[in-house]
Amino acid sequence: xxxxxxxxxxxxxxxxxxxxxxxxxxxxxxxxxxxxxxxxxxxxxxxxxxxxxxxxxxxxxxxxxxxxxxxxxxxxxxxxxxxxxxxxxxxxxxxxxxxxxxxxxxxxxxxxxxxxxxxxxxxxxxxxxxxxxxxxxxxxxxxxxxxxxxxxxxxxxxxxxxxxxxxxxxxxxxxxxxx
Numbered sequence: 001x002x003x004x005x006x007x008x009x010x011x012x013x014x015x016x017x018x019x020x021x022x023x024x025x026x027x028x029x030x031x032x033x034x035x036x037x038x039x040x041x042x043x044x045x046x047x048x049x050x051x052x053x054x055x056x057x058x059x060x061x062x063x064x065x066x067x068x069x070x071x072x073x074x075x076x077x078x079x080x081x082x083x084x085x086x087x088x089x090x091x092x093x094x095x096x097x098x099x100x101x102x103x104x105x106x107x108x109x110x111x112x113x114x115x116x117x118x119x120x121x122x123x124x125x126x127x128x129x130x131x132x133x134x135x136x137x138x139x140x141x142x143x144x145x146x147x148x149x150x151x152x153x154x155x156x157x158x159x160x161x162x163x164x165x166x167x168x169x170x171x172x173x174x175x176x177x178x179x
Contacts, residue, residue, distance in 0.1 A: 037048075044078050045058075046094050058089055061078075066106070068111045075097075077131075077133075081107060085101055086102055087099055088136055101137060105123040106120045106152055109121075112153050118133055122148065123165075126144050127143050140177070150167050160173040
């Protein structure tokens with residue numbers, strides 16, 4: 001019974017992180033397009049939400065997983081899990097304009113409400129990378145000491161909630177302390 005309560009707690013934490021704290025990055029949508037990763041073919045599809053048709057397939061890194069759209073809709077950020085990078089896609093041209101090296105085994109990404117930073121969970125290196133979206137470079141790395149999964153940025157951008165899988169907890173990063 002205790003194990004099922006722990007699993008329920010983990011599920012609840014993941015639910016809170018993805019659905020309640022970060023609605024702007026889930027689903028990944030830049031009006032009127034949704035962006036969906038195709039892990040098996042290393043690409044991202046841009047889907048016109050008015051017609052439900054694929055309008056572009058953009059080649060990205062190896063095994064794209066997490067995806068988020070900047071608040072202005074101009075860029076899409078795609079986590080490439082198997083080569084430790086984030087691809088930055090310009091939504092006007094649907095081309096990759098930058099590739100940012102992050103930690104090992106990146107899983108998820110969330111962009112701050114002001115669009116200045118993106119946070120990436122790196123599952124295998126137990127870290128969170130902070131990307132400056134103006135320069136597309138990593139400006140900070142936070143060691144979390146656990147296998148990481150989802151994350152969410154609060155609407156004011158002051159805190160980042162990170163799911164720690166092995167410990168079954170959620171940690172809070174104070175953005176002011178690392179930026």
